[in-house]
Amino acid sequence: MHVEKSIVKVNDFIAVEDIMQQRTQIPTYERIAIDLANRIYDGKFKVGEKIHGRSTLASEYNVSPETVRRAIKILEDVGIVQSAKGSGIIVSSRENAFKYINRFSSLETIKDLEKQMKSLFSKREELDQQIFDTVNKIIDYSGKLRHTNPMVPIEVEIVPGCSHIGKTISEVKFWQNTGGTVVGIKRNGKLIISPGPYASILEGDVLLIIGDEKTYDRVMHFLGE
Structure with missing residues (x-):
């Protein structure tokens, strides 16, 4: 037995x-x-x-x-x-x-x-490196697109204290002052496409703008006035 x-x-x-x-x-x-x-x-x-x-x-x-x-x-x-x-x-x-x-x-x-802890540390380091490399690629890719493709919009956030808050795109003569065209507005998690000249600029909005390679600098200067 x-x-x-x-x-x-x-x-x-x-x-x-x-x-x-x-x-x-x-x-x-x-x-x-x-x-x-x-x-x-x-x-x-x-x-x-x-x-x-x-x-x-x-x-x-x-x-x-x-x-x-x-x-x-x-x-x-x-x-x-x-x-x-x-x-x-x-x-x-x-x-x-x-x-x-x-x-x-x-x-x-x-x-x-x-062993599990060492494995997790190793995976975290690998993941951190992948994230770092991906962010660099995004930055590099975005920079190249801004200079080579004017149809790719740049994104600019309307921060508190901006003097143009509450005014329409037409009122501030956005295109005349920046050379950029607002093709969209991100507002409260929603995307407004082709908002038109009578759309108001509100705090927290993210403007999607197309233009030439100098548009971004002109927009930032204009909104910071």
Whole structure:
């Protein structure tokens, strides 16, 4: 009966071994000790019962008897099993098995969190660089368009204190003073297309203006008067 249960557990151990190796650099003998502690805590090996001999365990885990000996030595040191010549390996404490598993789980969790943190920092740095590069491209692209394509509108916000607030585009003689044509107004999250000469200029408006390469400077000067 013990052999059947052990085979199931060994299969589980083999299935997760690669994952555990990837997650943390734990020696093989310690992973075997952890697995045996789990089997003891789960009741696969009960207190007072004998665990299979080292040779049998070495075959089950596909490792050398020396590796199994080191795993058993760990369990002895923390009071989970007792080992004596002629008596074999005897389970002595399920409670200690739980303490050992819990201690390992905590350490593993910390290591996982450290890896996750390093990974997040790395991703954040990569993302910051991508954002920086994209912003530079936008600035560079916008600058080139302003000089090469007069049909691409520039955007100018009407800030508090502007002397033209409340007046219409026609009243301030916008085109005559700036050489730019207002083709749209962004207002309260909405876009007004082709507002016309009688549209009022309000605080917070963003004017969309087309013109030549000097239009932007003339507009900023005019609105700042």
